[in-house]
Amino acid sequence: MAGTLGTVGFFVALVLVIVVHEAAHFAFAKGFGIKVTEFFVGFGPRIWSFRRGETEYGLKAIPAGGYVRIAGMSPYETLAPEDLPRTFGAKPIWQRALVIVAGPTTHLVLAFVLFALWVGLVGRPVATSPLIAAVAPRLDGQVSPAAAAGLRPGDRIVRVGDLVNPTDLELVRYTREHVGEPVPFTIERDGRRFEVTLVPVLATVAGERVGRIGVLLGRARETAGPLGAIAGGAGVTWDSVVETVGNFGRVFGPRGIGRVLELLLTNAPRTERDPASVVGIGRVAAQTASSGAGDLLYLFAYVNVFIGLLNLIPLPPFDGGHLALLALEKVRGRAIDARKIVPVSVAVLAFFVLFSLSVMYLDLVKPISLAP
Template identity: 35%
Template sequence: MLVYILGVALFALGICVSVALHEAGHMVAAKSFGMKVRRYFVGFGPTVFSVKRGETEYGLKWIPLGGFCDIAGMTALDEVTPDEAPRAMWRFKTWKRTVVLAAGSFTHFVLGFIVLYFMAISMGLPNISDKPVIDEVSDCVRSASTPEEWNDPTCGPADPAPAKAAGVQPGDEVVAINGTPTDTWQDLLAAVQKSEGPTEFRVLRDGEALNLTVDVTQVTRPTTEGGTEQVGAIGASQALMLPHGPVEAFGGSAAFTGELLVQTWQRLLEFPEKIPAVVEAIFGGERDPETPVSVVGASRIGGEAVEQGLWEVFLLLLASLNFFVGIFNLLPLLPLDGGHIAVTWYERVRDWIRKRRGKAAGGPVDYTKLNAVTSVVIVIGGAIVLLTVTADIVNPIRLIQP
């Protein structure tokens, strides 16, 4: 239980650090362009402490949920002092304001990449491309007529061990069987299951190509329909995590980052249709593991991952959460940063059109006219947070079912 609590605390701390760095991204970008940053605080509520360095006040507040970066003149409606007016954010070029507004999300993407890079060099990255890389070589293969017998690892004295006898080692990538390329693990399975007797395997080991002769054994195994079938077997399992060296990890982490960003965007598009399932889960329905989770649910899953020693799950969840927040924050909806970016570019396009027509610039957008839309977004967002938090308390998603 203590390990679980530690895992929850570590994941919650990771979220807090991510949010704090999100705001730091805004601050660093704003300062680099010469905008005035009045305050940078981590958390909300009463102030624990603060200190002023130069023109910026830095501090920590009691409620560690979020933070804020107060940039003078973020909109033309913000009050600024006479000395702040020339450096008000709304006076800067469109591209500079866009960079400052997007810096928070960019920070999340960088954090996610750093987490994946650490994974790559320490425990490897998930084998999303289904590479035919060997994880473990079994001591034997044997026939079985029932699922229980098939899953029993006990070996008899006469049971063969084709892969082990041929010198196949963990980490080997099988690139061809009998001259036929095996681009994926499914290709390997198909080739092995229809083979029998001495079979040529071409493997890559530490960058070197080797030819190994594996005496594929035909075994009897149970089928899902309750019968049995004859298939070839060698006694090896697929590596679900692929290790990377420090240099190779940059490319691997970048590729996996792109894959996660695509998956995150797809999940975001599916988000609305998942809400009814969250409501059903609150009232006793089975919780779909594909439904959205709140920071509460994510922290609980993180705690379970640490408790089970599944650090790769913990880190993947933390990276995925950063990617989700980064993409979500760029949606063109106020009060999200993406909403402010959309308004900024609306002003730019509008003024370009007015200039083409020989008219003067239209001036900054009046944000008060957008209050109704902003309020609707806040209410909907608050309702979704309430639903997911409730579901994560009364019917949480679990890594291992009790």
Template identity: 35%
Template sequence: MGAYLFGVALFALGIAVTIALHEAGHMFTARAFGMRVRRYFIGFGPTVWSTRRGHTTYGVAALPFGGFCDIAGMTAQDPVTEEEAPHAMVNKPWWQRVIVLSGGVVTNVLVGIIILYGIAVTSGLPNPDVDTTPTVGEVTCVSDQVDAQTLSECTGTGPAGAAGVRVGDRILAIDGEEMADFRQVRETVISRPGEDVVLTIERDGRTLDITVPVEPVTRLSAEGASFEAGAVGLSSAPITNAVKSYGPVEAVPATFAFTGLLLEGTVQGLMSFPAKLPGVVASIFGAERDMEGPMSVVGASRVGGELVERSLWDVFWMMLASLNFFLALFNLVPLPPLDGGHIAVVLWEKVRDFFRRLRGLAPAGPANYEKLLPLTYAMAAVLLTIGMLVIVADVVNPVRLFG
């Protein structure tokens, strides 16, 4: 329990540092261009602690759901004093404003890359060239599930063994559908109780088709409810070379390559995010929680605790790197109040003024953010609602990696 609580606290601290660095990215780039930073806060709501240094108030607020960097004159509607006017963000060139607005995103990407590099030179990164073709490690009998960790006793070779499947066979396809890994084999078999399936296997350089009857068995869901599933009596052989270690130099290209894979996966996750929300709501009322669904600060910290409890430090740090990439790409969504929304406004001003020049007109000046307030408030309400729903789900029905 001590290791678990330590892991929870450590991952929560990692999230806080991630948020702090994101806002620091805005703050340091703003100062580099002579902009005035009024406040730098971690959290929202009532102030828990604060101190003032120069022109900036640093602080921690009560609600740990993010942070903010208050730069003078971020919009034309933001009042500035006569002394602040030369340092107001809205009076700076458009490209400087875009760099400052992107500062948090860039910082999170860099943090994620640094974490991955550390993993690469210590425990190693997942090998992109590993062969995940499902390979039979054991042929056994099949039986019903008694509880979460126990199957009832059985004898015999099982359906697959009786049909002629052997240890070492590589399962290439089931009923003509290519199998990428053993998990796909398992999911396919579970869904076919009482049917016959044709396994296309590779053995000693030859390809064989073996028809295997899928035996109906009883399995238990995460909530303990029994259901009928299919089983053939096969287990996976260990995957070799799944992780590859690197030296300090060769780790650099490997880190960037793996970063690309994680960023691609993060984009796909963001695109599927809306479709997963109904499942989060359903899980609050007892439905099974999607292992790949969204998690809040609470849920991610609990998973971090599970990983530390089992000394899976490489996965722990990988998860923190993924969090940085998620925060970076999520903030690029071109909707206020996210960074991407502010960047979109600045770019729109630039495009608008380009066409005005073609018509012989002077630049129109900064955009009127008051017209965006309804959208900003609506998006803030949506994000707050989603955040609260995910937190509730993480409390009443959390994601558990290890049951």
């Protein structure tokens, strides 16, 4: 139940934050006197709407975010002569830049707030060996290896095979690589250590058959006071920005595209470093909620960093593409004919849609699981 609630809550929050993104564009446009004709939550057929002033507000059938329609943003829009002074292109470059950057900035600000709450209320994991939070009595109807060996919540795995003090992900990988093989574990309980031998078995996790021993991992944590949470939130936000920028090159570059093609065309298994779509992230949210809802703050904050930076990629139709065109306009001294940019926007959009659908398909047929 916790996992289902985690998934539903994650997607509801994701839609709301995208609406907030659009609301930021809306607020800055209105603040600078730019005409905004529509502000809708969702896409597709109109369900309900009302008009206040010159703007129509409402709901549409597909709850996948929202949009605002700003006068002058479309090169094919027909504008009344009296509206020309209030179009997007009629405003100074700095005002247009603020309207554009307001959306992505909301994601980064929200990420900082969520990271600060996570550091202050949930706490950063302390660098220790994997901590067992729960033991599954059975896996696919059979007694789990961990339960059969007498492992308990609170036990710490200080060695598995030849790995000393493994990380959580190293434990997951090692377990999956040694299905059906006797694996020696060193367990620490109440200050003393003892050895057990477990044989990882194939079990169904998120629709996929993977090697498991039947434990749910927890983490020793260290919380912080208000000032420490603010400083920690800023630090984690910066680290996430740096990591995400690096991941863009890895995921969307030649190696990343090649990896997706390999996963689509072969039986190669997925790893936790492979890209995930909203389907995969929703599944991770369910697993995260099952082991403690607090880490959903971290997951959602990280997703906001990703969305914010993705929107700043300097290619149309992303917000960053519009900023790049404004910079070019500033250098040239005259506006760019937006109609000439449409083919680039279509090509970029087609690439990202195809990439997203491919990864979504992989999330359905080769889901990623983080459970050992």
